[in-house]
Amino acid sequence: MMRQLLFQASRQRTLVISVGTAFVLISLLLVSHSHGPLIVDRVYTRVYSEYSSPLPAVEDFSQLVSALWKPYRHPLDSLNYTTDSGKYYEIANGSQLWQKPLGKDVLILDVDTRVDNKARALGPAIFNKENMTPRAAGMLNHYIYAQIHGYDYKFVKAPIYPDRHQTWVKVPMIREELKTHKFVVFLDADAIFVQPQLPIEFLLGLWNITDGTLVAMAEDPNSPVNRDEKGWVLWNTGFVVAQQSQRTQEMFKVWDECPTGERFPGCEKWAKEWAHEQAAFGNYIRYAYNTTDDLRVIPCGDGNGAAYLGDKKCLGAFVSHFWGHKGVTVEYLHKMVAQGLMRNTKDNHHDAVFNAFVHPLQGNMDKQLKDILADLSDTET
Numbered sequence: 001m002m003r004q005l006l007f008q009a010s011r012q013r014t015l016v017i018s019v020g021t022a023f024v025l026i027s028l029l030l031v032s033h034s035h036g037p038l039i040v041d042r043v044y045t046r047v048y049s050e051y052s053s054p055l056p057a058v059e060d061f062s063q064l065v066s067a068l069w070k071p072y073r074h075p076l077d078s079l080n081y082t083t084d085s086g087k088y089y090e091i092a093n094g095s096q097l098w099q100k101p102l103g104k105d106v107l108i109l110d111v112d113t114r115v116d117n118k119a120r121a122l123g124p125a126i127f128n129k130e131n132m133t134p135r136a137a138g139m140l141n142h143y144i145y146a147q148i149h150g151y152d153y154k155f156v157k158a159p160i161y162p163d164r165h166q167t168w169v170k171v172p173m174i175r176e177e178l179k180t181h182k183f184v185v186f187l188d189a190d191a192i193f194v195q196p197q198l199p200i201e202f203l204l205g206l207w208n209i210t211d212g213t214l215v216a217m218a219e220d221p222n223s224p225v226n227r228d229e230k231g232w233v234l235w236n237t238g239f240v241v242a243q244q245s246q247r248t249q250e251m252f253k254v255w256d257e258c259p260t261g262e263r264f265p266g267c268e269k270w271a272k273e274w275a276h277e278q279a280a281f282g283n284y285i286r287y288a289y290n291t292t293d294d295l296r297v298i299p300c301g302d303g304n305g306a307a308y309l310g311d312k313k314c315l316g317a318f319v320s321h322f323w324g325h326k327g328v329t330v331e332y333l334h335k336m337v338a339q340g341l342m343r344n345t346k347d348n349h350h351d352a353v354f355n356a357f358v359h360p361l362q363g364n365m366d367k368q369l370k371d372i373l374a375d376l377s378d379t380e381t
Helices: 019-035 059-072 117-127 134-149 166-177 200-206 246-260 267-271 276-288 328-341 350-358 367-380
Strands: 002-008 043-051 080-082 088-090 106-112 152-157 183-187 191-193 215-219 235-243 295-298 319-321
Touching: 059 134, 059 328, 106 134, 106 166, 117 134, 134 152, 134 191, 134 328, 152 166, 166 183, 166 235, 166 246, 166 276, 183 191, 183 200, 200 235, 235 246, 235 276, 235 295, 235 319, 246 267, 246 276, 267 276
Parallel strands: 106 152, 106 183, 215 295
Antiparallel strands: 002 043, 043 152, 080 088, 183 235, 191 319, 215 235
């Protein structure tokens, strides 16, 4: 589906030029020559594409895997959870509870300026081990997770900004999708859900995200490179939970305009300098929106890092982020399939299980598998 967004480069009045106004324009230019420069705004019309799945020909595969996980979904009325590694979590007294299913009010969102045309052209052959890419595997994890819990999913191919780094595109795209969803959960392609059975509703309660919360993000590992100019550890924009409200829309607009330097002088540097939109949020936006419930920081141990890092405070218990080892997303996709088949069996041959299970399918379900799915659906109801 193609949609158009109008992005205005600044808040000054835009001049629309036609042949009939040429004389007026010349007069204005003459006046401006003696009284200062005339500011004519740039207006960009950007076209972006939305897809209901990350890749073609993955629907049957994703439906099958999600059906295997659905019987193990964590109950929404439960106040505690134990991870596969044995760590116990409990929603604190006084936290807002989200015990009714949010369903399609939640959007799991992938955004990129690139479309992996090679992967898309492969069709079902994407499931061959040699063809699966880390980016495709990460997005498939998000898509399957959405299907397990009945959430909406979109992959947005975003327009390219001419004046800033491309990681900035997540900011206006999240803002746009919040117009039609109560919650938008955005993940980078190298960030994945590692507890597929655990719903967002439980995590909202665990992190005390209330009706008044605008956005929640996971804290970065505490190191000098990950701190803002005042020494506060940055929050990582690779995993963002945003909730719709007028104030949220305002905040995302201010964030998107930060590199103009109009409201926040000095923010211009983060247009292209690392850590881009993350540094802009950390150095400016979170200081401007800091009432009691505006923002929530997600512990690094819950929503950032990964077990391989060796940082015990950033193990990514619920969402792992594989910044330096993006290929691990493929391994976790295999693991997701294997664990769905043998929920309580510790299997060290994830690749073998994945190949035996998926390759004969080539992305399509035969009648026998469709009957299995139907039986699983019947047992749920």
